[in-house]
Amino acid sequence: LKPIIWDNNQNKLTVLDQSLLPFEKVFVELRTPEEVADAIRLMKVRGAPAIGITASYGMVLSVLKASSIDDALKLLHNAKQVMDKARPTAVNLSWATSHMLNRAKQYVESGEAKNVKELVELLKKDANKVFDDEMEAEIQMGLYGLEKLNSGDTVLTQCNAGGLATGTGLGTALAPVKIAHLLGMNVSVIAPETRPWLQGSRLTVYELMEEGIPVTLITDTAVGLVMFKKMVSSVMVGADRILSDGHVYNKIGTFKEAVIAHEMGIPFYVLAPVSTFDLKSSVNDVKIEERDPNEVRTVRGVPIAPENVKVFNPVFDVTPPKYITAIITEKGVIYPPFDKNVRKIVER
Amino acid sequence: LKPIIWDNNQNKLTVLDQSLLPFEKVFVELRTPEEVADAIRLMKVRGAPAIGITASYGMVLSVLKASSIDDALKLLHNAKQVMDKARPTAVNLSWATSHMLNRAKQYVESGEAKNVKELVELLKKDANKVFDDEMEAEIQMGLYGLEKLNSGDTVLTQCNAGGLATGTGLGTALAPVKIAHLLGMNVSVIAPETRPWLQGSRLTVYELMEEGIPVTLITDTAVGLVMFKKMVSSVMVGADRILSDGHVYNKIGTFKEAVIAHEMGIPFYVLAPVSTFDLKSSVNDVKIEERDPNEVRTVRGVPIAPENVKVFNPVFDVTPPKYITAIITEKGVIYPPFDKNVRKIVER
Structure with missing residues (x-):
């Protein structure tokens, strides 16, 4: 059961369309923060943590075609705005977009990311960490719950x-x-x-x-x-x-x-x-x-x-x-x- | 809103098929206790009092073609058995069928009903009374509830x-x-x-x-x-x-x-x-x-x-x-x- 698939080489986000389950098992590619927002709004992606993970990758997607570091930060701001509106109650959504935006700002301010390419690589690591942290947290919760x-x-x-x-x-x-x-x-x-x-x-x-x-x-x-x-x-x-x-x-x-x-x-x-x-x-x-x-x-x-x-x-x-x-x-x-x-x- | 219609001249029972509401407004005639039982089972007729009223008329329907008073009582016993099984939890159902059967027995024992025709007429009055009593009870409950x-x-x-x-x-x-x-x-x-x-x-x-x-x-x-x-x-x-x-x-x-x-x-x-x-x-x-x-x-x-x-x-x-x-x-x-x-x- 793998509902969110991130291809780290091709920077490709694919999600299982949950609005069609259990009748059809269809995966859809999401290419932009707008597409991520639509998928959340239409409940193709649902569940608070899944929304958080998907939005983190959505932030990565937003900077792939940035023309400069400044442009990237502008695009990230915009992506956060677009996606936050998709489901107002889920706190994981705005948590994830804020987290990614703050990380990007730090990378730029500290000079760790000197160009768009470096920023993309760093943000990819952060988005993957959101996923890995979630998995680790669930195993831990599962053990406490056990x-x-x-x-x-x-x-x-x-x-x-x-x-x-x-x-x-x-x-x-x-x-x-x-x-x-x-x-x-x-x-x-x-x-x-x-x-x-x-x-x-x-x-x-x-x-x-x-x-x-x-x-x-x-x-x-x-x-x-x-x-x-x-x-x-x-x-x-x-x-x-x-x-x-x-x-x-x-x-x-x-x-x-x-x-x-x-x-x-x-x-x-x-x-x-x-x-x-x-x-x-x-x-x-x-x-x-x-x-x-x-x-x-x-x-x-x-x-x-x-x-x-x-x-x-x-x-x-x-x-x-x-x-x-x-x-x-x-x-x-x-x-x-x-x-x-x-x-x-x-x-x- | 008239979901149960009894034609007292033609001895005809017609009910609004509630299983089709609110999309279609279809009335169906029920001719036998078996048809009444099916209508209850398929929830064309539903709701405890409506089931009781319909079953009372079902008891009347069962004796319309009786060949003798003895045959009528046998048919009533059988009708009660058939209809009681349709919805086991609703107490109004077995209450109504027992009530009608007991009335019939009394009419026969007391000599009030000397033939099938007289029995049918008396039972019709009883079934109508079940309906009228229900309506009166509801008005009373409505006033208490008010x-x-x-x-x-x-x-x-x-x-x-x-x-x-x-x-x-x-x-x-x-x-x-x-x-x-x-x-x-x-x-x-x-x-x-x-x-x-x-x-x-x-x-x-x-x-x-x-x-x-x-x-x-x-x-x-x-x-x-x-x-x-x-x-x-x-x-x-x-x-x-x-x-x-x-x-x-x-x-x-x-x-x-x-x-x-x-x-x-x-x-x-x-x-x-x-x-x-x-x-x-x-x-x-x-x-x-x-x-x-x-x-x-x-x-x-x-x-x-x-x-x-x-x-x-x-x-x-x-x-x-x-x-x-x-x-x-x-x-x-x-x-x-x-x-x-x-x-x-x-x-x-």
Whole structure:
């Protein structure tokens, strides 16, 4: 499972079009920051870490044809602007573009990059490092998460926080299950379909079936019953943004799982790299992205509601710290009280 | 909105095929108990009270061609058996068929029905009374529920517990909103789409739009966020079965709304006629119906998941009494403690 492929010799970025899965397996080449932004907006690339990695390569793509170092910096500024707008909620996106832009400025100021060619080579190394760091972080999160799993466990997840979402093939929320499976433990997953975009039925289920991990698909409405019936040992989800007090922004539907898990006494874990943390914003600052009403009025182009019905289509929700058992990062596991402990781990 | 039409002169039962709404408005004639059972199984007729009414007429249909009184009773026994199997969870179904069978036995034993023709006429009156009682009960529930509404309120519902579900055009959970709207109060509804069968997006939204009541469609995943954001004044849902201790069986997804409403301090009301109560069973006795996995793997025939994925497709869930603010019946409003108060009202 390799959803993001960077050809380091030909400077070529190819991504698996996730909007067509599981029905078609199509790879598309992205040549410019504009094409990267479009791919993110159209959810060909999705999942916070995968967006971050792709945007890092998008920054590299922006300077390939620069006429001078000054021109390169201008193009990088512009590329950041273009790509940041594609998905406002995902913090990894602006983190990645800022990181790449800052690195470029340092290279120019310090004289490490004396021409465009040198700058391109240095930025390529940085983008590759974003990918490698993500992979390393996921392995680390997977190992921390593994401590929360026992053989025979069934994990409820939400959306797709697997290797498709992160671009590495491993994943965040699914990393513990995948590592457990590799180690021969008997673990399985319950995947809610995750309307409107059906990341659960289209991606999580596909990804786990490809790897031979037992998975059961349910509707989003059945999330309560599977916990009520004790069919779930723990909940493991990813995150798009985590605040310093432990508020977690993730795919719409996460909040309900957290509240029900809390009521049923089932542990609720959030798995995310420290790049997901936004230590500056408070819960009132973060705007929740709303998408096209037609995502709710239709499924795969087929109408399922009166065409003129009014729709509210938020794609993220926010889970207060009260409902979270622990946040698992690559730097360690954060337990409540989050307002004290988040900074201790993230700023470590 | 007239989803069940009984022609009392021609003994003809016609129902609106709800499986085709909101795209096509097709009425189908049901001629035999077998056709009624099929219509219930295929969800052309759905919603607990509508199923009860239709099954009552199905009992009438079963004796139209009886050769003798004895034959009629045999046919009624058989019709009950055939129809009861169509939806195991809906208590209204077996309630209606038992009621009609018992009435028939009484008419025969008492000599009121001396021949098939007399029996048919008496049973027609009984079936019409099932319909009229339902309508009267809904008006009563609507008036009790109206006391829980203020102008400006937004009610979150689940599935379709409107006039399509009950067969009368009014409904249970939607009755208070409809009466409030008639009285000129400013009320609106948020309808979750209710996968897998999409009663929310297909039926509730259609029904309310037809009547000019403001309605907003959301995905099932957004149920938590709308309550978190205080966009909801109260939750009003129907029920398929209510136990004597207040456990409520209703459309899959109801439980999650109840838990979240409880956590957010939003009142959660169940509206159902007393025929919905099952005072004999306990929560361990009731089997929750599971339906075809392809309902989850596809939407309107379009695949949305790998075709061989394992699926768990329960269509009801159970909400413990702890999460219920009140149960609104036509005989009065039942408040906690339900294990004491249910019988007081239901057996009144």
